[in-house]
Amino acid sequence: MKDLKYLAAFSIPVSAIIALLLRDSWVFLTPIFAFVFVPILEILMPVQTENLSKDQHQAKDQNKLFNLLLYFNLPLVYGIVGYFLWSITWANYTTIELIGLLFCVGIVIGSNGINVAHELGHRKLQWEKTLGKLLLLPALYMHFYIEHNYGHHLNAATKEDPASARYNQTVYSFWFTSAFRQYFSAWKIQNDLLKRANESFFSSKNDMLWYTILQLGYLLIIFSLLGSTALFVSLGIGLVGAFLLESINYIEHYGLQRAKTKSGRYERVREVHSWNSNHVLGRVMLYELTRHSDHHYKSHKKYQLLDYHDISPQMPFGYPTSMVLALVPPLWFAVMNKRIPVEMRP
Numbered sequence: 301m302k303d304l305k306y307l308a309a310f311s312i313p314v315s316a317i318i319a320l321l322l323r324d325s326w327v328f329l330t331p332i333f334a335f336v337f338v339p340i341l342e343i344l345m346p347v348q349t350e351n352l353s354k355d356q357h358q359a360k361d362q363n364k365l366f367n368l369l370l371y372f373n374l375p376l377v378y379g380i381v382g383y384f385l386w387s388i389t390w391a392n393y394t395t396i397e398l399i400g401l402l403f404c405v406g407i408v409i410g411s412n413g414i415n416v417a418h419e420l421g422h423r424k425l426q427w428e429k430t431l432g433k434l435l436l437l438p439a440l441y442m443h444f445y446i447e448h449n450y451g452h453h454l455n456a457a458t459k460e461d462p463a464s465a466r467y468n469q470t471v472y473s474f475w476f477t478s479a480f481r482q483y484f485s486a487w488k489i490q491n492d493l494l495k496r497a498n499e500s501f502f503s504s505k506n507d508m509l510w511y512t513i514l515q516l517g518y519l520l521i522i523f524s525l526l527g528s529t530a531l532f533v534s535l536g537i538g539l540v541g542a543f544l545l546e547s548i549n550y551i552e553h554y555g556l557q558r559a560k561t562k563s564g565r566y567e568r569v570r571e572v573h574s575w576n577s578n579h580v581l582g583r584v585m586l587y588e589l590t591r592h593s594d595h596h597y598k599s600h601k602k603y604q605l606l607d608y609h610d611i612s613p614q615m616p617f618g619y620p621t622s623m624v625l626a627l628v629p630p631l632w633f634a635v636m637n638k639r640i641p642v643e644m645r646p
Contacts, residue, residue, distance in 0.1 A: 327400025406540020582618030
């Protein structure tokens with residue numbers, strides 16, 4: 301029964317479904333639930349630092365339930381996005397309803413789309429990676445797969461990494477520097493991969509080209525079938541999902557820096573180069589993303605198996621609460637700067 305705790309990850313899409321069905325004053329239910337109600341619960345609920353025993357680790361590794369919970373997000377996310385865009389053609393939403401629901405569905409794309417895509421993108425089976433890429437499509441962020449796996453995990457906690465926030469950088473600045481730098485970094489990585497394989501730009505192995513075609517095709521289908529309003533809304537929900545991702549990126553490595561060795565290279569990524577959080581609710585709602593230190597230490601480790609390392613820098617709050625705190629930079633700096641290891645500060 302304890303394994304069913306990850307059903308909490310579906311509370312975000314359930315709140316969006318309620319908002320879509322009830323409308324009126326319910327249209328802001330998801331952002332209120334995710335960034336007001338959840339942070340309050342996170343503060344009240346306990347912190348759990350326990351790791352799995354060897355037997356528990358083996359049992360959970362072989363339990364297919366954890367995979368099924370991830371796979372179910374694909375029809376769920378596409379069902380919510382599809383219903384919302386289709387409903388625009390007949391529901392006669394008011395402007396405020398449209399804005400509220402745009403945020404609701406955009407948060408679903410971020411939490412149950414991009415976040416699950418991140419987990420599946422690290423899997424060894426190609427079809428699981430493909431599921432992850434499909435979950436990135438509604439966010440129009442398919443380049444994340446290449447940059448994250450071939451760039452971020454190599455360069456995390458260095459100045460070369462677009463997705464590692466620097467000391468005293470605000471989340472608002474980071475949204476733009478990270479988004480643009482990651483996109484161009486993905487193209488650079490792709491071009492390097494093509495050169496190594498002696499393939500041309502128009503090769504079938506140019507994934508970035510395929511991502512561009514798929515995303516433009518996705519938008520063209522929406523425009524052709526559902527009209528211009530649905531097109532603009534699809535861009536809006538993708539943007540909300542992307543900003544949610546970048547807010548998470550911001551808090552995951554904020555201010556942490558890897559040192560350079562005598563050879564001039566960076567030290568290898570260790571447990572001290574990512575912020576960890578053991579707050580229970582944030583852990584289960586985000587499929588253990590908050591145990592980010594262990595994820596970078598062993599990137600192919602499945603979410604249900606991630607461990608807590610006491611040498612990792614610890615966040616005083618869970619990730620949902622921390623994202624809210626980051627929106628007020630003076631408070632964020634006051635809370636977090638003193639927690640950054642002295643040797644990593646400028």
